[in-house]
Amino acid sequence: MHLPLSISVIFFSFLLYPILVFPATWHHFSKLANLKKGTRVTGIGNLKHYFHRFGYLPPSPANFSDDFDTELESAILSYQRNLGLPVTGKLDRDTIDVIMSPRCGHDDNTHRFVSETRRFAYFAGRPRWVEAKKPMKAMTLTYAFDKNHLINYITEKEIKSVFKRAFKRWSIVIPVNFTEVENYYTAEIKIGFFKGDHGDGEPFDGVLGVLGHAFSPENGRLHLDGDETWAVDFDTEKSKVAVDLESVVTHEIGHVLGLAHSKVKDAIMYPSLRARSRKVDLRIDDVEGVQALYGSNPSFDYGSLLESEKSSSCGAGGCRGVFGLSIWWLWIVTSLFIHLL
Known part of the structure; x- marks a missing residue:
């Protein structure tokens, strides 16, 4: 089969797009x-x-x-x-x-599921921050950035804004506040971007493999892979392997608070996230899980969450692809097209 060159290029580029965002690692x-x-x-x-x-x-x-x-x-x-x-x-x-798919570096089997009807999960022993052991008592956790381990293509101001929004999502639903401090070593939550083996026993593996990891309470370390192409705006960052920083940060904060991975595909605590996809809104599964640890923020409007979840139409890992097809199916079609050319 032979197609005019211009049509071939357009058609090939259209189908190749999902392949370009596949993780090289796996x-x-x-x-x-x-x-x-x-x-x-x-x-x-x-x-x-x-x-x-x-x-x-x-x-x-x-x-x-x-x-x-x-x-x-x-x-x-x-x-x-x-x-x-x-x-x-x-x-x-x-x-x-x-x-x-790219994913969080935490393993999936160091936790137990709460019940058959609830799909959120906790780390072994169900750890949580000590001050939160008194039900409904508001608490404050401090966080700081390792100034020696940031990325240089996103400004520090933008990075801090991303974290502030992500922390806010969790504090809206539980009586926990998050405050930035300058002293990295005394902060309860310690944040940094690292590459490869960085001394915590959980080495990163390069582009689009493990995106980040965070440790359970009361460890407080939250690490992101410095080899990823992080994005705060996909309109500005055109890379096919760009990863939404806010989505991953929101997920890792869930680990810092004590949540393990969820089996709900559209939950924040689901372990995988495709390149150039965005998932930042807490779902019912995330909220029920974290509130079981810390109680509910008295001002939280549960009804608005239910309404939001009803109106959502895409699942975990974003929409499945062009025309609703999975990326895997598009990979097969593209392979056949290349063969025919």
Whole structure:
């Protein structure tokens, strides 16, 4: 099949766009799609490392062979349950799509789900900030930035504005206030952008892999990957691999407060976030989870949240793609188009 060059370029660019925003870190897992137990394919061992990193395989597995064995199937089943995916035990399209998505660095299995009807979760032991142990008592947490570990293409003023808005979202729903201070070492919440191995046992992995991580109460460290292309405005930042800073910051503050990952796809505490997507509004699942730890802010209007959630039409990770198709499906179409050219 031959198309006029101008049409080919336009059509190819249109379909290629979703591929360009795929994370390089885990994009190679695309070749494992539709595999099931009993198969042996090069690359399955790397997938086992992925599941080990995020809490689905034992700390000291005997090996990371390229066999799709019972242990891997069990890990996939648990992953699918935890992330609200169809529970098939296979590397179906939806599962691979989420595996390849950029995400938070926290593992998903160091927590327990509250009940079958509530899908928010906590860290083991359900830790929270000490002052909050008195129900309905307002408290203040201080935060500060590591001035030696910021990024230079977004102004400090813009970064601070992003954090102020993100902290405000949480303080609206719980009786906790957040105040910026200058002294990084005495602040309760310590914020910085770091690259690779930065000394906390949780190294970052480059562009569009792990985006950030934060530790449970009362540790207070909140770290973002300095190798990402962070954005505060997608109209200004045109990079195809840009990540919305406010979305990730809002998620990581949830960890600082004691929330673990949610299985609700449109919740702030869902672990993955696609490049060039924005998700900053707390959902009912986030609010119920954090209020169970700290109580409700007396001025919080729960009815407005319910109304907002009713009017929302997109799920976690943003809308699924052009014409409602998943990015994985567009990748297949593009591959076929390239072959035909």
